[in-house]
Amino acid sequence: MPRPHTPILSPARIRAAALALVDRDGLDALSMRKLAAELGVQAASLYSHVATKEDLLNDVASEIIGRVDVAGFTAGWREGLVRWARSYRAVLAEHPNMVPFVSRGPDRRDASLRMADAIHGGLVGAGWPPREATMIGAAVKYVVIGAATSSFAAGFSDDAQLYVARYPHLNQAHLLRQHAEEVDNDSFELALGALLATLDAKHTAPVAEAVVRTPAP
């Protein structure tokens, strides 16, 4: 066995350590040097396994997105959408400090494109015209990303009572910390439920056509 050292690093280990650091200290606290220190190694060593900090974060983001449940469409488009929306939100809520990065812009990440494709395919397969499927996917995504991004609960600090005192209407707005998650959740379900109700009303005609076009095998 002439191998001089068993390797101490690997892309997966680096990703895990990066995510742990971001979860603990925030996205801005992640530096290649701190990450290396956490792994007992020099900063330059990371570049044997990772091309760039941006790439590393993209890979971490892809791992997160990959955990979203897009399999619900076997039980119908409604169930597919609901499971997608709730699991998408839950997965983001597990890593609030990664949300700004994960939800940045029009997504070029492979995992995000696969997710978008699964949703679009599920909707089209259930009879929604492609143009409407795109809009529905986008609208649900807006609600999820918005809820994850501007959550009351995420990073809610204990000095929040300060604001309650200064802004009269917020005073009665149930913004206390113990209610923040509940308000987040109810607001999210309000938006999601409203969207589904509208889709239920629209749904009747297009799905009938689709059954004709794509008969069961």
Added chain:
Amino acid sequence: MPRPHTPILSPARIRAAALALVDRDGLDALSMRKLAAELGVQAASLYSHVATKEDLLNDVASEIIGRVDVAGFTAGWREGLVRWARSYRAVLAEHPNMVPFVSRGPDRRDASLRMADAIHGGLVGAGWPPREATMIGAAVKYVVIGAATSSFAAGFSDDAQLYVARYPHLNQAHLLRQHAEEVDNDSFELALGALLATLDAKHTAPVAEAVVRTPAP
């Protein structure tokens, strides 16, 4: 006139230059040194007018949020919400590179709190119970922030056709650049319209009570 120099900098001039730089080159491209260079000055000079880079960005964000129209509630809660949502989205769309910063987390900025307070006050004044007003404000905000954050059009690059080739369902998804803005807009209006339809249905009872409780002056 013993004044040695007429001051070349001011907080407002610095904010304007910072926003222009971010709009042109992106949020990551903003550094105090580049900003100073743009203003024909040394980096250290900025600190006579601005406490910190973070503070500067917060002030820029406040200016942006301050342009949002929250005055529509004089024409009823429905008109108030619609004008708020559309102008909020439009204001963010004017500065897509600032969106990640403007919509970060639970907002501690004064302008954001004033906006939230105006919306909440408008809804409560129209008869919505405080708890529901909070949820409605949050739900509309989710749609606006989500639409601004994960817009197809913002930063849509010209090599997007690459993905269309690789992902079959996206192929038919009308994701070509010339349609991106239209899809964004229709998806946003779908989500907003769904929310309003649900609120219209809920609205009847609470508003009647409110008229009794808060009679006209």
Added chain:
DNA sequence: ACCTGAACACCGTTCAAGT
């Protein structure tokens, strides 16, 4: 009061050198 020059403690990334 406002701006400068130099410095401090950081960054991401590269690269020759060691094993």
Added chain:
DNA sequence: ACCTGAACACCGTTCAAGT
């Protein structure tokens, strides 16, 4: 093949010094 040490071109921020 993997890790190190040193270096490069950057950061945000501070502070004594000039006017």
